[in-house]
Amino acid sequence: xxxxxxxxxxxxxxxxxxxxxxxxxxxxxxxxxxxxxxxxxxxxxxxxxxxxxxxxxxxxxxxxxxxxxxxxxxxxxxxxxxxxxxxxxxxxxxxxxxxxxxxxxxxxxxxxxxxxxxxxxxxxxxxxxxxxxxxxxxxxxxxxxxxxxxxxxxxxxxxxxxxxxxxxxxxxxxxxxxxxxxxxxxxxx
Numbered sequence: 578x579x580x581x582x583x584x585x586x587x588x589x590x591x592x593x594x595x596x597x598x599x600x601x602x603x604x605x606x607x608x609x610x611x612x613x614x615x616x617x618x619x620x621x622x623x624x625x626x627x628x629x630x631x632x633x634x635x636x637x638x639x640x641x642x643x644x645x646x647x648x649x650x651x652x653x654x655x656x657x658x659x660x661x662x663x664x665x666x667x668x669x670x671x672x673x674x675x676x677x678x679x680x681x682x683x684x685x686x687x688x689x690x691x692x693x694x695x696x697x698x699x700x701x702x703x704x705x706x707x708x709x710x711x712x713x714x715x716x717x718x719x720x721x722x723x724x725x726x727x728x729x730x731x732x733x734x735x736x737x738x739x740x741x742x743x744x745x746x747x748x749x750x751x752x753x754x755x756x757x758x759x760x761x762x763x764x765x766x
Contacts, residue, residue, distance in 0.1 A: 584620075584653040585660040591618065592645045592664030597672070600696050603633075603640030605703035606665075608710055610644055620652045627714045635743045641665055724749060 578586075591613050599606045611626045621629070629651070633643030642662055649661025683689050715721065724746060731737040 581653050581656065585649070585657045587618070588649045588653060588657050589660040589664040592649075592661045593668055596641070596665040597668035599703070600700055602700075603642070603644065604707050605700050606641045607644070607707040608703065610641075610648070611710065614648050614652075621648060623714065625651070627711065630711065635747070720753070 592610075595606055595609045595613060599609055607626075607630060611623065614620045615623050615626050629644055629647045630640070633640045633647055636643050642665060645661040645665040646658045650658035653660070680689075728742045728746060731742055732739055
């Protein structure tokens with residue numbers, strides 16, 4: 578077995594494990610993905626994770642699948658991307674198939690309803706941990722805080738579609754970069 582094939586199999590198994598044991602969707606998976614691929618396996622760095630999450634969030638589709646695809650591609654090419662993506666998707670498919678059958682049979686039991694309430698609380702904690710991890714790695718400054726607050730207000734209270742906020746923030750970042758570059762050139766003159 579070639580080294581790329583071994584890496585692709587490792588990607589599949591790692592993302593299968595992450596997909597099987599994470600409830601709450603992609604944002605809840607981010608800390609687990611970071612720990613597995615950056616800390617444990619050292620396939621990529623923490624900075625790479627931050628960039629991959631930013632790209633995965635700004636492309637169409639679920640963030641966990643996009644992240645798995647990017648990590649897989651970066652570490653083992655196309656086959657690695659396919660294996661990582663399949664690995665993260667397959668557990669959800671199997672679980673949803675099984676849970677849909679169980680819910681149809683047991684949805685009226687109070688214990689089942691309470692179990693899902695507990696799962697929701699755990700998912701919120703995982704999402705907050707992902708938010709904290711990303712916050713610690715992001716650049717800090719008054720402009721960053723203003724952009725963050727404006728994006729939050731526009732999405733949460735004015736219900737502006739997230740895609741427009743991401744595009745607006747990207748344009749703002751590019752304009753800011755160009756202005757800084759222009760000022761640096763002017764100061765050198």
